[in-house]
Amino acid sequence: MSKLHKLDYVTPIGILEIAGTEDAICSILFTERDSTVNGMQDDTPKVLELCLRQLDAYFKGELHEFTFPYIVEGTDFQKTVWNALKSIPYAKTGSYKDIAVAIDNEKAIRAVGSANGKNKISIVIPCHRIIGSNGKLTGYAGGLWRKEWLLEHERTYRK
Incomplete structure (x- = not known):
């Protein structure tokens, strides 16, 4: 496996830790730290810098869709759920049932909830929606207060 690089980004709702390789982002997760520990280094891959710039634009209300490369690791079912989550537009919301119906597995509501909770690409794969x-x-790995903030932020900056 390629070397994993980390970069912290200070958001209005806490520190996000971006992790990735030379080629793609592997995770974007909120930390409960009060200060950054992963700063820009000489060998920080361009993809991490791009991710940070796009997240910064998102938090400024200037960006609604992300274009940097990322990879997800999980079961086929989890990947299907995460892909379906991306269909929920900026500033809109959906339910576990909506996602279950979207993946043609209406009875899988609880499994959809479980997959949603295992999403490691916060904000970009919009489980907060x-x-x-x-x-x-409903639950959010980053905390309900962050979820509420993100939804309000998107409502404020929708086109």
């Missing part, structure tokens, strides 16, 4: 069928916020 999943809410309960009743319209209430």
Whole structure:
């Protein structure tokens, strides 16, 4: 496996740790740290810099779709769910049931929820856009307060 590089990005809602190889991003996850530990290095791959720039533009309300390369590791089912999540437009929401229906497996609502929780490409694969069928916020690995902030941020900057 290629060397894994890390880069921290300070957002308005905490530090995101970006991890990736020379070729692609492997994870973007919120940390509970108060300060950065992974700064820009001479050997930081361009893809990590690109990811950071695009996340910065997202948090400024200037970017709605990401274009940097990333790879996901998981089961075929998880990958199918994560791919379906990307169909939820910026500033919109969906439910676990919506995703289950989208992947032609309506009975898999709980499995969709489980896959959603294992997403390692936060914000880009927009698991924060999943809410309960009743319209209430449901779990988010980064914390419900972050989920609420992200949804409000997108509503503020939608076109």
